[in-house]
Amino acid sequence: MSAKTDLWTLAVILGLAGVTVLTRCFFFILDKDWTLPHWAHRALQYAPVAALAGVVAPEVLVAGGHFISTWQDARIFAGPAGALVYFWRRSVLMTIAVGMAVYLPLHLGLGW
Amino acid sequence: MFFLPSIHRHAAFREGAREMVPLATGIAAWGLMTGVAMVKSGMSVIEALAMTFLVYAGSSQLASIPLIVSGAPAWVILATGFCVNLRFVVFSLHLRPYMMYMPRWRRLAHGYLTADLTYAMFTRRYPRPGETVAERAEQEAYLAGNYFVTWTSWMLPGVAGIALANLIPASWGLGFAGVLCLVGILCSLANTPLRQLSALVAGAAAVAAYALPLKLNIVIAISLAVLVSFWLEKRAPVAWRQPA
Numbered sequence: 001m002s003a004k005t006d007l008w009t010l011a012v013i014l015g016l017a018g019v020t021v022l023t024r025c026f027f028f029i030l031d032k033d034w035t036l037p038h039w040a041h042r043a044l045q046y047a048p049v050a051a052l053a054g055v056v057a058p059e060v061l062v063a064g065g066h067f068i069s070t071w072q073d074a075r076i077f078a079g080p081a082g083a084l085v086y087f088w089r090r091s092v093l094m095t096i097a098v099g100m101a102v103y104l105p106l107h108l109g110l111g112w
Numbered sequence: 113m114f115f116l117p118s119i120h121r122h123a124a125f126r127e128g129a130r131e132m133v134p135l136a137t138g139i140a141a142w143g144l145m146t147g148v149a150m151v152k153s154g155m156s157v158i159e160a161l162a163m164t165f166l167v168y169a170g171s172s173q174l175a176s177i178p179l180i181v182s183g184a185p186a187w188v189i190l191a192t193g194f195c196v197n198l199r200f201v202v203f204s205l206h207l208r209p210y211m212m213y214m215p216r217w218r219r220l221a222h223g224y225l226t227a228d229l230t231y232a233m234f235t236r237r238y239p240r241p242g243e244t245v246a247e248r249a250e251q252e253a254y255l256a257g258n259y260f261v262t263w264t265s266w267m268l269p270g271v272a273g274i275a276l277a278n279l280i281p282a283s284w285g286l287g288f289a290g291v292l293c294l295v296g297i298l299c300s301l302a303n304t305p306l307r308q309l310s311a312l313v314a315g316a317a318a319v320a321a322y323a324l325p326l327k328l329n330i331v332i333a334i335s336l337a338v339l340v341s342f343w344l345e346k347r348a349p350v351a352w353r354q355p356a
Contacts, residue, residue, distance in 0.1 A: 004156055005156040005158040008186075009155070012186050013159065013162045013167060014162075015186060015190050016163075016167045016173070016189070016190065016193050017166035019172065019190055019194050020169045020172065020200075020224060021224045022194070023194060023197035023198065023200040023201050023204070024200045024223045024226060025204055025219060025220050026201040026204040027204040027208045028204060028211045028212060028223060029219075031216075039342075042342060043198075043342075044198050044199075044201060045304075045341070045353075046307060046337060046342075047195045047198050047337075048196055048197075048198045048301055049301045049307045049308075049310050049311040049337075050311065050313070050314035050333060050334045050337035050338055051175065051195035051333075051334050052171070052175060052196060052294055052297060052311070053310075053311035053314040053318070053337070054192070055175045055178060055179070055192065055196075055318070055330060056291060056298055057318045057319050058178075058319055058322055059291045059294075060295075061319050062319060065322065065323065066322075067322075074285075078288065078292065079291070079292070082295045082296065083298075092142070092293060092296030092297060093138055093141055095292055095295060095296035095299070096289055096292045096296060099292035100286075100288070100289055100292065103292075107284075107285050108284060
């Protein structure tokens with residue numbers, strides 16, 4: 001049942017490892033002292049949330065390539081439930097736990 | 113770096129490790145879940161192991177899974193991973209004065225292993241970079257001890273999760289736990305009104321442009337959200353830029 005490994009994916013994974021090193025070490029890779037231009041510092045404020053939201057929103061709201069057309073989908077209840085729990089308890093683990101507690105009964109029990 | 117005797121025999125190594133131990137269960141649960149989510153989203157065991165051991169960054173691992181599974185081009189995946197990881201760029205600016213006396217390979221090894229929590233604990237414990245040889249050795253040992261615990265409590269459960277995932281039927285939909293984890297991280301980062309707006313714009317744009325090929329909807333979502341935030345930053349009240 002396991003998916004097949006392919007070289008392209010392994011190359012992408014190596015690339016992502018490079019991205020981890022690049023971002024975690026960004027300002028101490030070079031010996032020279034340097035700073036980013038002002039606009040790039042401002043972009044740092046907004047790009048991370050934008051990237052996460054850009055990935056997450058379709059995972060919750062798109063089914064079969066289109067915007068969800070039924071309310072009988074476990075994801076549209078579990079996703080917002082998880083977000084609400086985060087703002088209530090400020091814990092990512094609680095977000096996952098409660099989100100899955102909403103998702104699994106709807107998904108497995110009702111087949112949504 | 114924890115393999116160097118000069119580091120792990122230093123008393124500060126144990127101090128750094130001790131401070132991270134209370135958080136190890138949380139990291140372990142997250143690592144376990146990420147391992148399960150990777151396999152249940154359609155990655156092979158070898159790919160998931162490579163992800164865990166090489167990428168070593170939970171949020172960019174989870175964010176790249178849907179992109180890899182849907183066959184997005186490599187540059188879109190890497191650019192998205194880069195954007196998700198941009199918070200580390202800010203940390204690295206702060207860490208630079210603590211690191212610059214070391215040779216480059218040593219800086220890179222420490223930097224690679226320093227994730228969010230270790231950065232936060234290290235800079236709280238040592239508000240100033242060490243100036244003498246003894247201070248520097250102490251700080252390096254604390255840092256290594258701290259991330260040694262993080263690394264171990266991420267890797268072992270990650271491998272266990274990958275192994276367990278093969279016993280769980282895909283129809284249970286456990287891959288959705290990875291999405292929920294990203295929801296939680298997203299909420300934790302969206303701590304100013306402008307950042308919340310950036311998230312809303314990006315989410316709406318990514319869904320609206322979903323039909324575009326090559327997962328370009330993600331690229332459009334990020335660019336549009338950053339541009340809208342730039343434009344509003346100058347015009348909106350100062351309070352919008354500060355945590356609520």
